[in-house]
Amino acid sequence: MSEELPRLDLLRFLERVQLQQLAQTRHWIHQEEQRQAERAARHPLPEPPAWIVEQGIGVGRRVVAVHQGWCRMSGKRTSPITRDEALRLLAEDPERACQQCRPDTDLGVL
Structure with a gap:
């Protein structure tokens, strides 16, 4: 049982x-x-560049925005740039500064 x-x-x-x-x-x-x-x-992971430029699509690939290297709002079409290049691009058009990472503030352009 x-x-x-x-x-x-x-x-x-x-x-x-x-x-x-x-x-x-x-x-x-x-x-x-x-x-x-x-x-x-x-x-x-490699150290991110200090400054990056985001470019548009098509012929000429105009500059869309300038970002700090760590910014996650940047698109896929980016390339590193020097501090002088970032200053020049923002001097030409202050509207290029990313509204999230504010490279213009960090660069003293304001």
């Missing part, structure tokens, strides 16, 4: 199994975080 385990014993068994699975998952997460940290240490 087989006796059935009480429901509470079954639930406690289930809990132990789930805790073991949770511990294993946390271990895997920890290992992956270590791998990513090691990769990041081997290949650090």
Whole structure:
């Protein structure tokens, strides 16, 4: 004759199994975080340029905006520029200054 385990014993068994699975998952997460940290240490991100220019589409690719290098509002068509070039572009047209990162303020153009 087989006796059935009480429901509470079954639930406690289930809990132990789930805790073991949770511990294993946390271990895997920890290992992956270590791998990513090691990769990041081997290949650090390059320092962003101090100033970038955003250009439009098409022939001539007119200057759309001047940004600080860290600005995330810049589009995909950007290239690094020197401080002098940023000053010149903003002197030609102050409206080119990005309204988020305000390169004109940092450059003292205001």
